[in-house]
Amino acid sequence: MASGISLKELAAELKLAPSTVSRALNDSYEISEQTKKKVLSMAEKLNYHPNPFARSLRENKSKAIAVIIPERINTFFAQVIDGIEEITQEHGYHLLVYCTHEDVEKEKKIVNLLLNGRADAIVMSVSSQTSDISHLHKLYERGFPILFFDRICSEIPTTKFITNDYQVTLEATRHLIQQGCKRPAFLMLSEDISITKERHRGFLAALKEAGISHNPEFSKVCCQNEETNIEILKNLLIQENRPDGILASVEKLALACYQAVKKTDLKIPTDLKIISFSNMGIAGLLNPSLTTISQPAFSMGEECARILIKKLTKTNQPALANEVVVIPSKITIRASTMVE
Amino acid sequence: MASGISLKELAAELKLAPSTVSRALNDSYEISEQTKKKVLSMAEKLNYHPNPFARSLRENKSKAIAVIIPERINTFFAQVIDGIEEITQEHGYHLLVYCTHEDVEKEKKIVNLLLNGRADAIVMSVSSQTSDISHLHKLYERGFPILFFDRICSEIPTTKFITNDYQVTLEATRHLIQQGCKRPAFLMLSEDISITKERHRGFLAALKEAGISHNPEFSKVCCQNEETNIEILKNLLIQENRPDGILASVEKLALACYQAVKKTDLKIPTDLKIISFSNMGIAGLLNPSLTTISQPAFSMGEECARILIKKLTKTNQPALANEVVVIPSKITIRASTMVE
């Protein structure tokens, strides 16, 4: 219905064989310039558009890349996708975007759906619930190109993009300590995922370095529910020996923390300093403005896409290298960690 | 490579004809329960996944829906897509997501790419630059299902989802006036697009109602560049007879306004009250917290999807009705419009 004329009809109109027309449109050397021109102009005139599915069926390529993210309402992931699209679009690739909402079961369903070849590759950031990775292993075993970013899956030998999680968290925690924090806390969504581990490691290293003994209660695992998190954090903050600094390993938890603080008598940064991983453009407009660790999300997306495109377009390309590409984050100091 | 066994091979394994296997998998009445079970279990065992392109080619359906938005880093659009995905996923549809970055030329390219049938329908919000709508007309003429939301294109007779732009802006402006604003200003990205016109109309109506004569200079058209907008707004705010209230028709401009105010001696809300269309979850955390007009984005996406699914799955469905569905917005009053 929506699709117009077919190659055969175009060929009939030109009194040529479909094979000739196909070759002409694909600029084959076997076709004379003269007929190429004829074909091109007639194709233009009749508004011919090749059927992508016939082509996909024949070529066994979809010209589509699947992107799987844990949440859509998040500046970081949106920027990464913008970066991916920037590069892939130039090469005629389409983006299938899926959101897991941090749900492993949903992630599995999506991955299984993609097993049929609807996409040529997957770029993903795993859900915070993902500990069983059998679905990802299945992909890998079939030789399906996967590429991870941010929330990577270390067990799958492929290319991964992360930021310098350990190092930048170390520096961020040092900053907290430098600003006078004696009892910093670390907020995370899950203990299992890779970046959490690295960031936590950096956090603990800074404490050790400063000779601060860490209260395990201050390494807080939060959940998906905003309200619950606010409650958890409020309870954390109203206890006797409460934390005086917060390092949120994900943006969502820093915001929950702001909300929790509003329910107490505490003041940021006087009573509590906060620093968080976040790519929000408006961190500077928060009350008080939020000190952030921001990843170069857009270029991370671009880099992912470049590697993928190379793998997909060049022939006889080896499997994606088992390497971790580190792109450093940037700490932007704002009011939430100031000494008053 | 990635795709596994084919229907033919599965049939050979079962010593059945491909047609029988196909019918068994599609639960046809022509096949006995016994063989159906055999086929199902063998398909499971051999990990058979039907090739989506062969199916698409045969059925002339892609099982994909294209979503085109002007920007990804925007809570509203992200929520709408979440809503769309929620419904479409249940019905086995995939989402192709494209971002125009408010660029008409990009919008045209994307639309033209979709002319080949890669998607069964388009759900879109037009770019703020879109005044020439020939590319959209072409889609409509071919009978391609299009559905607009928020930034609709009135000239195309199809289903559109918007909020009560006129009414809610009228009320929002009344609120500004009630809070003491004598010289409110209206901020927009473009004069051409539908929602801007409606919102501006509501704004002007409220002024007229209150007997306030409007300075045309206070209906400010901004651009895409953040820095430029901040400059424009700063200049607007430092002049002698500056506005004392702002209604931003899009979130982006409210944020630019906050940035601009930081470069002046003005204080919100004392010297300047601000209300804005926005779906940011953290409007309450801004400094000061921002009074917002928020659209029910998620359910708007869901509604879009429901109508689309109905059109796509039921046979002999008429074209999408030429109607405008209005889903009311909600005003949440916060500190930025308070009287001190």
Next chain:
DNA sequence: AGAAAATACGCAAACGTTTTCGAAATAATA
């Protein structure tokens, strides 16, 4: 028991491409 109807399955075409192979027609070479 014989005819009619219902059940269960196979054959082959079709969807719109690309590509292998082969075959004319023209050009170059001996």
Next chain:
DNA sequence: TATTATTTCGAAAACGTTTGCGTATTTTCT
């Protein structure tokens, strides 16, 4: 001029489904 290359194109198969039609087998009815 006869032979060989080169250029330019066509016929047909293939990708993996679905489906119209035909047919063999079984069931039902008179």
